[in-house]
Amino acid sequence: MFSALRPSLPALIRFARTPSIGRSIVSLLAGAILLLLAVNIATFVMIQRTAAFNDQVERSQQVRRAARTLLISMIDAETGQRGYLLTGRQDFLEPYTRAETAAPVQMEALEELAAGDPELRPHVESMVERGRDKLAELERVSALARTGRNGEALRLVQTGQGKALMDRIRADVAAIDEIENVRLESRTLQSERGSRLTLWANAFAGLLIVLLAGIMIWLVRRYVEEIQTARDTLDRLNAGLESQVRERTAQLTRANDEIQRFAYIVSHDLRAPLVNIMGYTSELEQAGQVLDRQLARIETDAPKALDAEAATAVREDVPEAIGFIRASTGKMDRLINAILKLSREGRRALLPELLDMTAMAQGIADSVRHQTGEAGAEIVVEPLPRLESDRLSMEQVFGNLIDNAVKYLDLARPGRIVVSGEDEPGGWVVYRIADNGRGVSPRDHERIFELFRRSGKQDRPGEGLGLAFVRNSVRRLGGEITVESELGKGSTFVLKFPTRLTLEESGEAA
């Protein structure tokens, strides 16, 4: 039993040490049960005491009755003897003879009752003794009367010895009565006090129990209220959280819109000065040609007047400067167009549909066939899982990545580009575009996705736009793109998309 309890002991101690509603209720219940137990014990004791008291009352009554019975027997005996003396008739003696036989039995009973009672015994003993004396006296008188010596008998009565004995007996009976009366009174008093005490104790315990019950109800109520309050707070917080998320999302969407608008406005505003630069460069060029024609005329008409330095300036320096300005403005124009394209693509509404990716990738591979053919490379399209997404964006993403793979093949070995893919648990699809091209150095793995940034040998045309555009589109479609690559070995671009593109109200991926 104890060993079975042992494992739960630490838990019990912990329970008892931690202030909690459970502990309060358990201790209150324990208090109430203890109180009930105490009241029960008190009542039990009281019942026992009442029973004892009843016994004692019964005993008192017996003693008194026995004493009185004896007294009555003695009086009967005396009465019978006196009647016989007066009348001489034998039948008047009958009460005496009856009492004479009854008295000894009654004496014995009385003595038995008084045995072990030091207070009663002296009186009982004296009464019994006097009774015997009285009986003896009566016997002597009646014996004299029976033998006809009535005068002698009367003289014996006249001595008053018999009366004195009777008086003493009466006094003894009165004393016994008195003792029993006193006892009865004190016991009644005790009993009354006891029952009053029990009553008070009961009332007090009842009150305490009601109080404990009240405290318990209050505790439970408070506890329930606390739980309710906590739940309300939680509900409120939850609701707040939802609206907060909505608000943040709206803020983000706004910020995103603003950035796109900003890109759009900036690129337009940048265009205006560019028009001037290009325009006046052309005007300068035309002016230069006018000057050149003038120089040519001077050269034929008066070669000596021609300043060699002026000729160099007009025929070499100016065209060179104009060439650089043209190239730079051309590049700037392409960059601005790139930003515009990105911003415009970001504003295009997405239209999810079920896409046969194998056919799409194969179509893109076919469209670059002439380039791969020239380079002696091959593109392998493995069966790809289908997905539900925006067709145009997916075509652009795959087109850009396959174009890149072809563009950056390593000419030292035959190119091989593999497009593969599989479903992933949790509603995702993964596509891989792997090449054995020149690869990307690890420190550029993040950089290649940034706008206008390029990696490795800059021997291919490009603005550093494709991958930035790809990442932008992939993110818009709710996916992500990573690259695994080693310089000189090849690159694998890993695309991960949700199997189903779900759009929010704003038209962005959920």
Place this chain on the structure above:
Amino acid sequence: MSNPVKIVMVEDDHGHARLIEKNIRRANISNDIVHFDDGGTALDYLFSEEVRMNGPMLILLDLNLPDMSGTDILARVKGDERLRRAPVVVLTTTDDKVEIQRCYDLGCNVYITKPVDYESFAGAIRQLGLFLSVMQAPDID
């Protein structure tokens, strides 16, 4: 283009204004060209009694102005009982679809995006000039 037609050009970029003027002239258009580089003075001029009384005109309008959007000017012009007859050519760098739609909704007659490449730009303006030379502008009053 019948001779008295006046060309009102609203263009904040002086370089652009000059290039436009040059190329219009190269197309042999010799009409008066009045140039304004902000929306406020252009509106003041357009809504003065003198201009409203003074025969037909054609408005070349840029959308990105420092003090207001060109669409505001377009709306004012097309909302005016008499000025609305004047043909308005929007000539701007913006090629936003929404903006183009809005201009046509407001009553613009031609919308041209300025090409950044100068050859195309010059070509476009010269063609506009040729177009203007055969175009009929209604009298304002």
